[in-house]
Structures are given as C-alpha cells and as structure tokens.
Amino acid sequence: MPRPELLLPAGDSEKLKTALLFGADSVYLGGKEFSLRAYAGNFTLEEIRTGLDFARALKKKVIIAANVIAHNKELADIPAYFEKLAALNVDGIIVSDLGVLRLARKYAPQVPLIISTQANVTNYETAAFYQELGAKRIVLARELSIDEIAAIKHKTGIEIEVFVHGAMCVSYSGRCLLSHYMTGRSANLGACAHPCRYSYALMEEKRPGEYFPLHEDAQGSYILNSRDLCLLPYIPRLIEAGVDAFKVEGRMKSPLYIASVASVYRAAIDHYLSTRQDFAPEQLNIWMQELQRSATRPFTNGFIEGEAEMIQDITNEKMPGRDLFCGIVRGYRPDNKMAMIEQRANFGPGDPLEFLLPDGRSIPLDLEHLYDQDGNEIDRARHPQQTVFIPSQQEIPPYSILRKKGTTYDK
Numbered sequence: 001m002p003r004p005e006l007l008l009p010a011g012d013s014e015k016l017k018t019a020l021l022f023g024a025d026s027v028y029l030g031g032k033e034f035s036l037r038a039y040a041g042n043f044t045l046e047e048i049r050t051g052l053d054f055a056r057a058l059k060k061k062v063i064i065a066a067n068v069i070a071h072n073k074e075l076a077d078i079p080a081y082f083e084k085l086a087a088l089n090v091d092g093i094i095v096s097d098l099g100v101l102r103l104a105r106k107y108a109p110q111v112p113l114i115i116s117t118q119a120n121v122t123n124y125e126t127a128a129f130y131q132e133l134g135a136k137r138i139v140l141a142r143e144l145s146i147d148e149i150a151a152i153k154h155k156t157g158i159e160i161e162v163f164v165h166g167a168m169c170v171s172y173s174g175r176c177l178l179s180h181y182m183t184g185r186s187a188n189l190g191a192c193a194h195p196c197r198y199s200y201a202l203m204e205e206k207r208p209g210e211y212f213p214l215h216e217d218a219q220g221s222y223i224l225n226s227r228d229l230c231l232l233p234y235i236p237r238l239i240e241a242g243v244d245a246f247k248v249e250g251r252m253k254s255p256l257y258i259a260s261v262a263s264v265y266r267a268a269i270d271h272y273l274s275t276r277q278d279f280a281p282e283q284l285n286i287w288m289q290e291l292q293r294s295a296t297r298p299f300t301n302g303f304i305e306g307e308a309e310m311i312q313d314i315t316n317e318k319m320p321g322r323d324l325f326c327g328i329v330r331g332y333r334p335d336n337k338m339a340m341i342e343q344r345a346n347f348g349p350g351d352p353l354e355f356l357l358p359d360g361r362s363i364p365l366d367l368e369h370l371y372d373q374d375g376n377e378i379d380r381a382r383h384p385q386q387t388v389f390i391p392s393q394q395e396i397p398p399y400s401i402l403r404k405k406g407t408t409y410d411k
Contacts, residue, residue, distance in 0.1 A: 001239065001273065002244070003269075003273060004238075004239055004243055004244055004245055004246055004269060005025045005026055005061075005161075005244060005245040005246070006023060006024050006025045006026075006245075006246055006248075006262070006265055006266055006269060007024065007025065007026050007027070007028060007063070007161065007245050007246065007247045007248065008020075008024035008026075008027050008028075008248050008250075008258055008261070008262050009027065009028060009029070009166075009248060009249065009250045009251040009253070009258070010027040010028065010029040010051070010062075010251065010258075011029070011042070011250075011251035011252055011253070012042070012043070013043070013047055013050065013051060014255055014328070015027075015251075015253075015255055015258050016029065016051045016054065016055075016062075017054060017399060018255040018258045018259050018262075018328075018399055018401075019258050019259075019262050020054065020055055020058055020060050021058075021358040021399050022258065022259045022262035022263045022266070022358050022360070022399075023262040023263050023265070023266025023267075023358075023360070024060070024262050024266070025060055025061065026055070026060055026061035026062065026063055026091065026245075027051075027055070027060075027061075027062055027063070028062075028063040028064070028065055028094060028247075029042070029043050029048070029051070029062065029063075029064060029065065029251070030042045030043065030064070030065045030066075030251065031043055031044075031045070031048065031064060031066070031081065031085075032044060033074075033077065033081070034065075034066040034067075034068050034070075034074065034078065034081065034100075035064075035065040035066060035067060035068070045084055045088070048062070048064070048085075048088060048090065049088055052088060052089075052090065061091035061092070062090055062091055063090065063091050063092040063093070063094060063114065064085055064090050064092070064093050064094065065093075065094040065116070066078070066081075066082075066093055066094060066095055066100060066104070067094050067095055067096040067097075067100075067116035067118050068096075068097065068100070069096060069097050069118065070097045070099060070100050075099065075103070078100060078103050078107075079103055079106070079107045080107075082103060082104055082107035082108040082111075083107050083108065085108055085111060086107065086108035086109075086110060086111050089110075089111075090111060091111075091112065092111065092112040092113070092114050092136070092137070093108060093111050093112070093113055093114065094114045094115075094116050094139070095113060095114070095115065095116060096115065096116035096117075096118035096119045098133075101113060101115075101133060101134075101135075105133075105134050112136040112137065113134055113135045113136055113137075114135065114136065114137045114138070114139060114161070115130045115135045115137070115138040115139060116139055117139040117140065117141055117142060117163065119138075120141045121138050121139075121140055121141055121152075122140070122141045122143060122144060122148070123148075123152065124151060124152045124155035124156050127152050127155075127156045127158055128155070128156050128158075130158075131156055131158045135158065136158070136159055137158065137159035137160070137161055137244065137245065138152075138158055138159070138160060138161065139161040139162075139163070139247065140152065140160060140161070140162055142163050142168065142229070142302055142303065143302075143303045144303060144304075145303060145304060145305060145306045146234065146237055146238065146241055146304055146305075149162060149238070149241050149242075149243065150241035150242060153241060153242035153243070154242070159244040159245070160242065160243050160244050160245070161243070161244060161245040161246075161247050162231075162238060162243050162245070162246060162247065163229060163247045163248075163249060164229070164230075164231040164232070164234075164235070164238070164246045164247065164248065164265070165228070165229055165230055165231065165232070165248045165249065165261055165265065165291070166228060166229055166248050166249025166250045166253075166261075167226070167228055167229070167249050167250070167296075167297075168226040168227065168228065168229050168300070168302060169196070169226070170196040170225075170226055176192070176196075178195050178196060179191070179192045179193045179194065179195055182195045183195065196225055196226070197225050225297070226297075226300070227297050227298045227299055227300035228295060228296065228297045228298070228299055228300070229249070229299070229300060229301075229302045230288075230291060230299035230300070230301070231301060231302070231304055232264065232265065232268055232284070232287060232288065232291065233279065233284060233288075233301075234301070234304055235265070235268050235269060235272060235279075236272045236278055236279070239269070239272060239273070246265060246269070248261050248262070248265070253294075254294075254325045254344075255325065255328060255401060256294050256323065256325035256356070256401050256403055257294045257325075259356055259358075259399075259401045260290055260291065260293065260294040260356065260401075261291060261294065263290075263356070263358075263359075263360035264287045264290050264291055264360075266360070267287065267360055268287060271283070292322070293322055293323045293403075293405075294322055294323060295322055296322065323403045323404060323405055323406065324345050324347075324403060324404040325344050325345060325401065325403055326341075326343065326344060326345045326346075326347040326351075326353065326381075326402045326403055326404050327341040327342055327343045327344050327345070327347070327381070327388075327401075327402040328341070328342050328344065328399060328400070328401060328402070329341060329355070329396050329397065329398055329399060329400040329401075329402065330342050330387070330398060331398060332392070332395045332396055332397075332398075333389075334395065337391060337392060337393055338371070338389040338390065338391060338392065339389065339390045339391075339392045339396040340387060340388075340389055341381070341387070341388050341389070341390055341402055342385055342386075342387055343381040343382075343383065343384070343385060343386040343387070343388055344384070344385070345404070346380055346381065346382055347367075347380065347381050347402070347404055348367070348370055348378075348379050348380035348381060349367045349368055349369065349370060349379070350367070351367065351404050352404060352405040352406060353365040353367055353402060353403070353404055353405070354402075354403060354405060355396055355400045355401065355402055355403075356400060356401040356403060357396070357397060357400050358397055358399060358400065363394065363396075365390070365392075365402070367390060368391075369390075369391055370388055370389075370390060371388065371389040371390075372386075372387075372388060372389075373387050373388075373389075375389075390402075
C-alpha cells in the first residue's frame with residue numbers, strides 16, 4: 001500500500017522547519033500575495049528558496065498556496081510570480097480559481113497543480129473535470145463522508161488530499177462572505193477577520209437592548225464557532241479509502257501546535273502501515289490527549305460519518321485547557337551541559353515544564369536554575385525571544401519545543 005503524505009502548514013520559516021523535523025512529508029505555505037492567509041508570516045521568494053533547500057536535504061517537499069479567488073486587479077502580477085516559482089522548481093501550486101489555474105498551466109507548466117478545497121469538489125465528475133484541465137491532485141471539500149471520498153478516488157484515480165485536523169469554517173469549504181460584510185476584509189482574498197469566532201447575543205427587532213438567552217458558558221455564546229476537526233481515529237479507514245495525502249490546517253498556529261500535531265499523525269500513519277490493524281484504544285487515547293494539549297477548541301469529526309452525525313457535535317460550547325508554548329531549543333552546549341532556548345512565553349523554576357522532541361517523545365523538565373546569555377542566574381525568562389540557558393544532562397535536539405503543561409486560556 002502506498003504511504004500517504006502528511007502535509008503540514010508553514011506560516012513562516014520557523015514553522016516550516018518544525019513541521020518537517022517533527023514528521024511531515026511536506027509543507028504548504030503562502031507567498032506574500034495570492035494565498036488565503038494574508039496575516040500569516042508568509043514567504044518571500046528568497047525564503048521559499050531557503051525552505052526548499054531545507055526540505056530537499058530531508059528529501060521532503062514544499063507546496064505553494066496561490067488559492068485566492070482572483071479579481072482582475074490580482075491577475076497582472078500572477079504570471080511573473082508563477083514563472084519565478086517554476087524557476088525555483090517548487091513541488092506544487094495550490095489553486096482554486098479557474099483563471100489562476102489557466103495562468104499556472106501557461107507560466108509554470110512543469111509544476112504539479114493541486115486544486116484547493118476552496119473549489120468545493122464534492123463529486124467525481126467535478127474531480128474528473130479538473131483532472132482533464134491538468135490537475136494532479138484535488139483537496140476535497142470538507143463536507144464529504146468516507147464513502148464519498150472513496151468513490152471519488154475509485155472513479156477518477158486522481159490523487160486525493162483530505163483535511164484531517166484543524167479549524168473548521170462555518171461556511172461551505174471556506175467560501176464565506178461574513179468577514180467581508182462585517183469588516184471589509186475578504187476571506188476569499190486571504191484577509192478573514194474570523195467574525196464567526198466572536199461572541200453573539202440574540203435581540204428581537206422591536207425590543208432593542210433586550211437580549212434573549214442562548215446556550216452559553218461564562219465567556220459568552222459562540223453560535224457560529226465550529227469545533228476543530230480531528231480525524232485521527234479515522235486514519236486507517238481513510239488510508240483504505242485511497243487517500244493520498246492527509247492535510248492539517250493552521251498556518252497561523254504556533255510551532256508547538258505544528259510539532260505536536262505532526263508527531264501524532266506521523267506516528268498514527270506509520271503505525272497503521274506497519275501493522276494494518278486498527279488503533280488500540282489505549283494508544284488512541286494517548287495520541288488524543290497529546291492533540292488536546294495544543295488544541296484551542298473541542299474536537300469534531302466533521303462530516304466524515306455523514307451530515308446527520310456531524311450536526312450533533314459541530315458547535316463549540318467551551319474551550320479546553322491547553323499547554324503554553326514557552327520556547328524553542330536553538331542548540332546544546334555539551335561542555336557545560338546547557339540547552340539554549342529562544343523564549344516565547346514567560347517561564348521559570350517551579351513551572352510544570354517539558355521538552356517535546358522531534359521524534360515525538362516528551363521529556364519532563366524539573367527546572368531549578370535558569371541563566372541568561374551572560375551566565376547570570378535569573379528567576380524568569382520574561383522578555384520576548386530572550387535567549388536563556390537551562391541545565392540538562394541529556395542533549396536536547398535543535399527545534400525541540402519547550403512547553404508548560406496544562407495552562408488554561410480564556411476564549
């Protein structure tokens with residue numbers, strides 16, 4: 001059985017390296033224009049080149065998202081951009097707009113074309129149509145069951161990519177106008193303000209100022225706010241259905257999220273391919289607990305069992321607690337047995353800390369002493385991206401994640 005690809009998001013160069021080192025086979029990222037995450041760090045052409053060099057040293061891939069629904073004014077700069085991507089020999093371009101697809105075929109003809117989930121492919125005839133237009137792979141709409149996914153693969157044979165983890169959009173496969181209507185920022189041009197995550201109340205037209213009760217928790221009501229997708233338990237069935245690539249959402253998420261999710265899905269995919277057996281409940285529980293530690297919302301299985309099963313649990317009623325991303329290991333000094341940490345959140349002795357390593361293991365850290373760059377002992381790492389040193393008898397690999405366990409966040 002072919003080994004399905006594990007595809008992780010890369011909002012910037014740091015996340016690209018984290019994803020690939022923690023188990024991703026490939027990453028997808030956006031340039032400074034034409035992708036649907038305008039507020040991610042995104043990549044210059046030179047940064048894409050550097051990312052490609054890093055990926056190819058690991059025999060892995062970099063795919064570029066150019067999945068805007070383009071207006072006339074966006075078209076003028078696309079040909080030159082695609083020509084530059086072709087010269088870099090990127091491993092694929094994700095598109096959703098038919099005009100942009102046409103330009104990609106003309107100006108980057110040797111680069112594999114991937115049809116975005118924004119194109120809303122929900123049946124095999126549409127998949128076959130894109131195949132005839134030159135697409136190598138299709139990222140299916142998220143509103144499909146396993147049986148529908150298997151049928152599309154069987155009927156067309158085209159490569160199939162499926163979202164398995166991350167934030168869900170309240171609109172159909174992300175085609176939403178709510179942000180544009182409320183803020184002037186178009187989700188279809190990469191500038192979504194996520195108004196579905198806002199807290200809402202119900203008010204009747206003729207009773208201004210009188211708010212009617214909705215089901216809510218202490219922080220308010222989130223009637224449009226979907227739970228996060230998690231299809232980890234379905235990995236065996238999706239592999240058997242012929243899925244070629246498993247995709248994770250989250251170009252705006254932290255390196256901790258990237259590292260945790262990549263390591264879990266890597267382990268799950270490899271476990272099934274080596275055993276061809278369903279996951280033991282104990283092992284699945286361990287993996288799910290790890291995923292929940294970096295989650296921002298409770299999980300749903302989305303539409304994977306069919307629409308009727310999804311409706312019961314898609315609405316997000318409360319937020320779980322999650323870990324705090326404290327820093328990234330930048331090196332290890334064997335002479336004095338110190339791990340060098342680039343700080344990302346306040347931490348210090350007494351905190352419940354641990355390292356998450358690229359091989360997926362977690363190592364508890366009983367932190368008693370903390371030092372600054374000059375060797376002075378300090379009580380906390382307080383300053384953003386401050387370099388600090390932690391005593392460690394064990395060598396900690398670069399890009400390992402330092403996290404604080406069990407921190408609870410407000411909505």
